[in-house]
Amino acid sequence: MKKCTVWIITLLCLLSLMGCGAETAPAAPDPSASSADGTESLPFQEGQLYAAAYLGYGGMEDLTYYTQTCLNGAEPPVFYLSAGEYYLIIPRYADTTLRLYRSDIETGDRKLVWEDPGCRPFIIQCNVSDIFADAVISLTHGEETAEFSPCISLKDGSVQVGERGLNITKQKRG
Numbered sequence: 001m002k003k004c005t006v007w008i009i010t011l012l013c014l015l016s017l018m019g020c021g022a023e024t025a026p027a028a029p030d031p032s033a034s035s036a037d038g039t040e041s042l043p044f045q046e047g048q049l050y051a052a053a054y055l056g057y058g059g060m061e062d063l064t065y066y067t068q069t070c071l072n073g074a075e076p077p078v079f080y081l082s083a084g085e086y087y088l089i090i091p092r093y094a095d096t097t098l099r100l101y102r103s104d105i106e107t108g109d110r111k112l113v114w115e116d117p118g119c120r121p122f123i124i125q126c127n128v129s130d131i132f133a134d135a136v137i138s139l140t141h142g143e144e145t146a147e148f149s150p151c152i153s154l155k156d157g158s159v160q161v162g163e164r165g166l167n168i169t170k171q172k173r174g
Helices: 002-020 063-070
Strands: 050-057 078-080 085-091 097-103 110-116 122-126 135-141 144-148 165-167
Touching: 050 063, 063 085, 085 135, 122 135
Parallel strands: 050 165, 078 122
Antiparallel strands: 050 085, 085 122, 097 110, 097 135, 135 144
16 A cells, blocks of 8 residues: 555656646747748848838837738837937848947947847837938847848938848838
8 A cells, every 4th residue: 555655646746746847848940930920021122131120210119010011910129229210120041140230420430228138029219410320230140141221221211231131111102
């Protein structure tokens, strides 16, 4: 009887331990998958590593539109470099590394402000001056790196998001 009780207790302990580890580990991210739920609807072209949208100067316009249509309602973090323009940046791939630099207006030197090996969509406020872009965003996926400084063109007022980016800025009616 004693042996049976010990065996039952041992079996129950093993079963309870197995229950603690019964959950399966999440699968490794697929490098071709989007970075966040909802981003798969973005019309990325070959070679594009991110999407970007101009949200406004001094305040964010249409943020709800972007969070609902591109991010399934998720609110991205905001990085404040200077009191200027707001941009939403959405990495194409989940395993993208972000390096965010602030450029000094007087020297042009860059200083690393933030680094994230698992970059997710984010908002940046930058460009206190319309003639100097004070943010440099570097996104690396695998062996590919794209660096850009989001800004408004002084030539024609268009939103500039870099060669490897998809401009998803909502067009204003007017």
